Amino acid sequence: MAMEKDLNPHSPRIRKLRENSHPNTSTSRMCNNNQRDNHYQNILNSPRDYNYAPSSPTARTRHRRRSSENLSEVSRSNVSRVSNLLLGDKNKYKSMWIRTCSSLWMLGGVMFIIYMGHLYIWAMVVAIQIFMARELFFLLRRVHEERRLPGFRLLNWHFFFTAMLFVYGRMLQQQLVNTVSSDRFIYKLVSGLIKYQMVIWYFLYIAGFIWFILTLKKKMYRYQFGQYAWTHMILIVVLAQSSFIVANIFEGIFWFLLPAALIAMNDVAAYFFGFYFGKTPLIKLSPKKTWEGFIGASVATIISAFFFANVLGQFQWLTCPRKDLSTGWLHCDPGPLFRPEYYPLPFWIAPFSPWKEISILPVQWHAFSLGLFASAIAPFGGFFASGFKRAFKIKDFGDSIPGHGGFTDRMDCQNVMAFFAYIYIHSFIVNQYSVEMILDQISRGLGDEEQKMLYVKLGDILQHKLQGRF
């Protein structure tokens, strides 16, 4: 490749190549203007071209570093380091405008879908998941090998469909049964499918496995195995996240909306704090992030978690769990977490504010933990994605959203947060084995005589316990 020999970074050939690789995104234009000052932009600028030998970017960096040191003293390199941060960036206002526009559009779309209901949110999650999987499937595919393996892409989608069936089958079996319980024939069909869902899923998976083995081609083993492992990793990452999100949704939209809003809030606050105050770099992986942005965003996120929970917790549409797959309005008893409790304000605040007491929903204390996690740990999802992009020398996962990159770029922190929210809910908020669940198991799994036997035995045990107490 000619690039390996051409080490002069300012040669017209290389500048032209860079400009051609990113014609539309404003960030690349901004990068091209700051080429001389940015060490890290070397890696970010090269397109998804892992075929290039790894020595050339580092050689170019070394060359550039040498030339910059020759040209100037330490102060120049200090300036160049600071200019990595948003503070000294000339085109930052333009990029901010583009990001704000697309953020507002995304926000508007999400709010509309939330208004529509649980089923539509689920559909949105599935659509996002398909986009993410497609972006990630494309990433490490090599076009040259791909031509010699027709039908291999189809295998990826087969595994995707199988995984989706598995995940949503398990999560939504209860809701599905409740939806069709009116019609006896479909009820039997659906319960039969659910009873044997593991077997169905397993055979689909084994069929894909056997298909994979039968299509192993002689000199392509390594590529195919790499793709197989890559497919599994993608499916696990993408589907685990979306399955947790869907499970949270059906517990109540609150448990989906609050974590997602906290992540978005953290991102936006970090961006603005970094914009105005950012000086100290946070981590080598993401040179644009600063400690000021991080800490400012943490404080803002935790405080807003407290208030968001109060605001969101007052709507029944958001707090009621959905027991079936219908789309109508919900009425339920939201449970002790969402009943407001009144605390009189301490005397030193009372003179300043017109209210004598404040109402706090108990769920707001839980929101503190969620906010803490969202600000402290969830950014590591973003660091992981940055490190990944750096390791494989790609700038963005895709280019579906202007100013933000692909869907995976947006969802990387959401991923970690959704997982945490699910585990938090199921450990500290919801009881895993609820009375309804066990009643269902009893009515579905046991015959009439066995149910009576269970009733009698349970009565005995409870009587024993009550007697043992006195």
Added chain:
Amino acid sequence: MQKGIAGDAPSPPTTRVRHRKRNSDIGAGAGKTNGNHLLVNDSSKYKSFLVRAYSTIWMIGGFALIVYLGHLYITAMVVVIQIFMARELFNLLRKTHEDKQLPGFRLLNWHFFFTAMLFVYGRILSQRLVNTVTPDKVLYRLVTSLIRYHMAICYSLYISGFVWFILTLKKKMYKYQFSQYAWTHMILIVVFTQSSFTVANIFEGIFWFLLPASLIVINDIFAYICGFFFGRTPLIKLSPKKTWEGFIGASITTVISAFLLANIMGRFLWLTCPREDLSTGWLHCDPGPLFKQETHTLPGWISDLLPWKEITILPVQWHALCLGLFASIIAPFGGFFASGFKRAFKIKDFGDSIPGHGGMTDRMDCQMVMAVFAYIYHQSFVVPEVLSVDKLLDQIITSLTLEEQQALFMKLGQMLQEKVIGS
């Protein structure tokens, strides 16, 4: 036995193979070229046969001893095998040069391993653990609260490993570290899925562990023997030593022996009773309808040939036929996968723990596919027939609070009354 590092350039081995094939072409007639790899024409086959037979007998002997000792020891054996497999696989694609620059990275692998073990065995054995400590009040409370927060504990361990990984990313090693991370996840998934399903099967009754495992062993042995004596047509390019004759012979033998083995094994209470806690004593239980003998009268034309008028069949033998069918047809694909994998990464064996056989992973590759199938089959077709009142009662007592139990009691009463009124 070359454990080639993944970074080898692909060209020299293939030219070597082509060169070898050319030699054999020149040296002999057409009949010998295809058969060079087959066991039938291998001259030193008797010696390798002896080595394999010797280690096989030792493995079977040790295995039988552990089955005799009980559920807990079998679980311990599975855990040990799993640790060996994970170690072999972790070592495989490691590059020593990069490893020197990343101290503590191997520790990260074992951290994830320990987290996965806690997660998997905690879920499977939680009920049994609770049953073991029921007599002691303090331990009972401790154990039930640990189980309630089990998911949260495992999650925090995993997230700390994740954060640790990100904080140790070193500048020029990103790609190596990310591939190692992905590789670790894949290994843990493969190893733990299999062993978790195996352990779940064991506690349902040693029968459900022993039968699938023996079927795989029988399939392997008879494929080897049939290939030894009759093998001519190669089966698949991935494993040149396997033949169609061996495959078909082994299938028939496996299905027949599945039928007979299930009958023999089903008579022992030690093998068929589920274990409700983690003790090691003798088991007495009602094995359930699957293991009750049914006598069928033989049809007329067979009873004339054989001295018996009727045969006793345990209903479980029909299930065993399905297991045998799967073991002979689908499970070998696990072996093909492992062969393809070794070929892709140019390694001869996963390890060298077992003489004549290679490493632990070489022996367990088909077992993995079978264990998953056995578990799913058991959960889907066997368990719903025997969902017991006692199990549900156990679940109710351990996972609900007293008030919830009373609420359940009242609602159940209402439900039953409605049924009586309605019918």
